[in-house]
Amino acid sequence: MEAVPQSVCCAVGGCVQGGGPCVKAVQVSGVRVQLEMAALWQQFDRLGTEMIVTKAGRRMFPTFQVQIFGMDPAAEYVLLMDFIPVDDKRYRYAFHSSSWLVAGRADPAAPGRVHFHPDSPARGAQWMKQTVSFDRLKLTNNLLDDNGHIILNSMHRYQPRFHVVFVDPRRDSQRYAQHNFNTFQFPETQFTAVTAYQNHRITQLKIASNPFAKGFREVDNDDW
Template identity: 55%
Template sequence: MFPAMRVKIVGLDPHQQYYIAMDIVPVDNKRYRYVYHSSKWMVAGNADSPVPPRVYIHPDSLASGDTWMRQVVSFDKLKLTNNELEDQGHIILHSMHKYQPRVHVIRKDFSSELSPTKPVPTGEGVKTFSFPETVFTTVTAYQNQQITRLKIDRNPFAKGFRDSGRNRTGLEAIMETYAFWRPPVRTLTFEDFTNMQKQQGMCMVSVSGNVFNMPTWITEALEILFHKSCLKLLCGHNNHTTPQWIYE
């Protein structure tokens, strides 16, 4: 999956053993199409039939809380497919649908039902986190030519498509400006998210399509940079911490 999602986990019991897993669930029951003349997504009908559940268990699992908290957990090895007969453990999704990745922190003693082909278990020893910035629409081909060019330039797996001799465009120059940009580190509760959107000058990036104080076409370009940021999970191993996130 590119851009890759990365998380920083804090608040675990350093001596407990944990699994880290990800699944990807539908945002709604709609199918979408891209309208070129207005450059936006429109509802095209009802969603296709649900696909078999798949869970990506991070390859560093099983590990201690201390080990997880000392690293940035990257999901760059996760693979997506629209082939419902796929048997290599890839996450199966329908094209032209909206999805939300979810990160699960699962304590070892609650992991007996954890399986790549079953829904993630629920219970006291399982914490689930999702971030609105990571909502995405599945496609078999990029719908926006500027995003096509930009992803080819940024995706390490697309070297064969690059032309190193061509001139840089205005869009690429802007992206170079923002390549090293980071919003200030701040801790937010989920309840703060709505209020935060109303503030001016925050320049928030949202994969679902909202960037404030930026033209729409720059918004689409900035959407692919969320893999350069780190979403921090505050788990609270004593079960009294309200789930929070830090956008770095």
Template identity: 70%
Template sequence: MGLILEAIATSKTELMGPFDYLASECNLIRHDLDKIRGRLTMADDHISEVENASHSQGSQLSELRDMGPLMDHQKWQTCLHSGWLHLLDEDVHNIHSGCFVSSDIGSWSSSLSDVPRPPQDDVSRKNAALRSIMVSLETSALWETFNSLGTEMIVTKAGRRMFPLFQIRIWGMDPTSEYSLVLDFLPVGDKRYRYAFHSSSWLVSGTADPAPPGRLHFHPDSPAKGSHWMRQTVSFDRLKLTNNVQDMRGHIILNSMHRYQPRLHILLSDRLQGGEARAEQNFVSFVFPETQFTAVTAYQNHRITQLKIASNPFAKGFRDVEGDEWLLSHIPAPVKMQARDSPKSWHNAESHHSFCSEAHHMQPTAQ
């Protein structure tokens, strides 16, 4: 019996040798795998860092591209118009302090359609190169039609172009002097509004929300000589409206369900010494009351939806074949012709995409 047990013990010892060897090899392989796994993790982290850096740079380039006209002459603005910008800062301060444009500014005679209008300032103390300037609003008949219904403009987080576009013609500039064109938006009244569908009208729903940061939109051609501005229609087709208070792309920030009045400023480039002290003499402002609008995230008045579809050249696919008799009767004849013979500047992929994406906002919803 003892011999048998001894033989079994000897054979077990002989078998443990190969098992120990295999276990040792497995441990080495496991160690190598851990090293490989660690290196893969480090490579993965490095790839993620590269991707994040690439994405960040792409976002920055996109933001710079979207800011466009604001970035192109930011230094020029600061150097030449610091005094004028200070005056506008006072306007913004007044807006935040509760000083608003009167809500009855919207009345305007339709007989003045497309007629050049003088500035709202007293020009007697302005620079001689500004005193004779007059401006007319292009497609004012269309603006007045929208205004009669209560114009609505879509605001989105990414930014939305205005329709109708803010387009003007200018007369009376000095052809050799340099001017810049700027738009800002003033709150109308100190109220917030809501749309009552049962009565198809806008009602006051409370006091206005705190005003977002005031911004200016410089026309991308600024500064340019008077001869350039007077040569053709000037269109602010790059301007976008947003409700994102943290917007970094230079869009105009507005509160939804609040009313606004666009205001045009024409700045004279004063490169002489002491230009800052003469800032108040070197600009004039124009207000077109029919361009007043309510900022919304979705159209509230179905008549506004129909009119936008009928008057926008990119809305052909949304139009009813039979049409709406009321709508057709309210579209000014020049606008119908313009929709048919739209400017070449309208025929671009970006404008078409802008309208198609706006189709998502066509249905009125409660705010």
């Protein structure tokens, strides 16, 4: 599934007062992004995706991976991700009804951070020739984290966002910052941050579909 880029200047490079649409630079205006493993993301989304956050940082599964089309092969781009709250609520899981319920207003927002893909910057030809994977990105609930991990509040819902930024070679490139990026988001990648899985069906699907969880499949439930 491809994401439709947001047409309003936001997040990276600053906002335009009033929220008017930006005319994007030709290097980013034609960029299209396709989510890899979309069917698996949709399976999780139907159950209510949960992502573990730990003090040390935990990788996401499914991993956020995309295929990119429409870049200028010779231009340089930086790729990055950030995570925004879906709403201003905190949640709790009701085991008797197997559902998430609103538990109150959201906690104060965690420090906003971005994760740069380690291959950035690279030419469009490089980005487009293979799947782009954010497999090094880690989520933490440690507000004092100094490892550069994405800091999230447990029991809050988040939307991952993917940004494509054209590296403008002009000396006054800062003047055009809001025109030189596009933001993409896939609704099926929304998740609730948790310190332990709440929905047992999420646990089962993670074990069944994660190649790194193979050891768990071979262990009797009583041995966990």
